[in-house]
């Protein structure tokens with residue numbers, strides 16, 4: 001009797017062991033998952049149904065409700081910087097691209113020594129395709145997506161073009177002549193014949209075509225950088241019709257654009273299901289920055305907007321949907337940043353290698369997303385930009401200069417860091433902002449009225465501001481005086497990063513960018 005138990009136990013183990021081995025072997029031979037990364041443009045925090053928006057997003061709501069919603073997820077406050085960090089896994093200070101965006105005539109691009117995400121996915125055995133907005137530089141051919149890791153590319157190289165004509169207008173130096181020209185390419189060739197096709201439809205059709213043609217035996221990396229929902233505010237009428245109850249005309253058209261984008265995400269996931277790829281797909285949805293309240297976007301209840309380092313500029317809508325998630329239907333409050341996707345997708349999802357990259361700032365978040373383990377990221381440098389200027393200042397803050405007299409090193413003079421410089425850093429629940437962070441108003445949702453003028457004035461800004469953004473995501477309680485030790489620690493961290501920054505690259509416009517009266521925007525060197 002006494003020995004019976006251990007005996008039975010042993011016998012049990014003998015049967016189990018080979019079974020476990022088989023399971024593990026099966027696990028390791030599983031093919032690398034397909035990766036579909038959908039990046040929305042200027043999509044605000046309060047513009048998705050599951051954040052309580054009046055804008056209807058049934059596909060995003062449903063897909064994310066079966067996935068993992070990332071609710072403590074950060075992006076950069078602008079297009080080029082977010083895309084740059086997504087592609088390099090590195091902070092902007094590492095590439096000299098900490099200032100603004102790449103304007104059409106500026107002769108620079110993401111440094112060519114940076115190894116980009118699609119190159120690494122290709123090395124991991126993936127087919128790599130990109131559809132949509134590049135915005136990472138194009139003055140010479142070596143900067144183009146097809147030279148930087150993508151097998152195929154269909155899209156536009158700059159930003160802000162017309163959604164129907166695919167034309168972009170820009171000033172050409174030195175006479176500041178306004179040039180409007182096509183910005184649409186298939187591979188490296190100019191793509192003509194798409195006039196009148198709405199960008200969201202055009203790009204979705206291209207994406208579903210790639211999915212339909214894809215050999216399921218080969219892992220697919222598909223980067224979909226939608227033009228939606230960036231200005232200009234344009235959308236086919238049928239998408240606006242359900243929004244007659246929104247009085248603000250900007251918000252109304254914007255809502256229609258969001259609906260078209262939501263339909264696009266539905267079509268893309270349907271194509272993945274129809275082809276049978278979905279069962280082994282990881283789909284990421286992310287915005288590139290906060291909403292632009294000047295053109296219909298909204299980040300309520302968060303403070304600020306696109307082009308600012310307030311939460312409304314950098315806290316992003318994002319989620320992961322995949323049958324491979326261990327806990328579908330959950331919300332993650334772990335700190336995750338757009339620079340984390342490179343190691344997450346290459347190491348975590350694809351099982352590849354980041355060999356050959358420069359030192360990464362991103363972390364592999366696959367376990368955090370897939371299994372809900374805690375995030376390895378404790379700190380996040382939002383940015384340091386000594387040249388910051390607000391190209392669309394908010395009412396009452398027409399110029400950063402009006403702030404200058406109030407700004408002095410004051411009690412923080414020992415830190416080494418020049419606190420008049422526009423910067424922000426996060427450590428655990430703390431966020432420190434220095435200099436002028438950008439438009440600091442809270443913009444209430446323009447739900448039922450013409451809300452364009454109703455932004456609540458904020459209290460005076462200080463050169464150094466500290467918030468506990470876990471407890472106070474709306475950045476209402478400035479607490480630097482209560483926690484000088486935290487301020488000093490974070491200023492020291494900023495100083496550490498500032499010393500390691502590459503000098504800003506922001507060249508003057510090159511007149512050779514001019515595509516001429518019949519040409520298209522593209523490489524000129």
Ligand SMILES: *[C@@H]1O[C@H](CO)[C@@H](O)[C@H](O)[C@H]1NC(C)=O
Pocket residue numbers: 174175176
């Ligand atoms: C062109 O625009 C720039 C920047 O706005 C300005 O500094 C410059 O004087 C303008 N040049 C001409 C010829 O108008």
Ligand SMILES: *[C@@H]1O[C@H](CO)[C@@H](O)[C@H](O)[C@H]1NC(C)=O
Pocket residue numbers: 200201202204205260261263264267
């Ligand atoms: C989605 O697919 C439907 C059916 O093919 C089509 O009518 C619609 O235009 C597509 N929507 C988008 C945004 O591509």
Ligand SMILES: *[C@@H]1O[C@H](CO)[C@@H](O)[C@H](O)[C@H]1NC(C)=O
Pocket residue numbers: 353355356
């Ligand atoms: C990294 O790449 C280099 C050159 O491409 C190669 O020599 C080296 O073996 C690689 N290392 C690993 C760990 O893959």
Ligand SMILES: *[C@@H]1O[C@H](CO)[C@@H](O)[C@H](O)[C@H]1NC(C)=O
Pocket residue numbers: 386418420421422435
């Ligand atoms: C601090 O930075 C500002 C720009 O934000 C600059 O004008 C000023 O000269 C700097 N001060 C010092 C002491 O470097």
Ligand SMILES: *[C@@H]1O[C@H](CO)[C@@H](O)[C@H](O)[C@H]1NC(C)=O
Pocket residue numbers: 248249250450452453
């Ligand atoms: C909102 O109303 C104001 C004043 O009534 C008007 O000047 C402004 O043009 C309106 N804005 C929009 C976007 O309709």
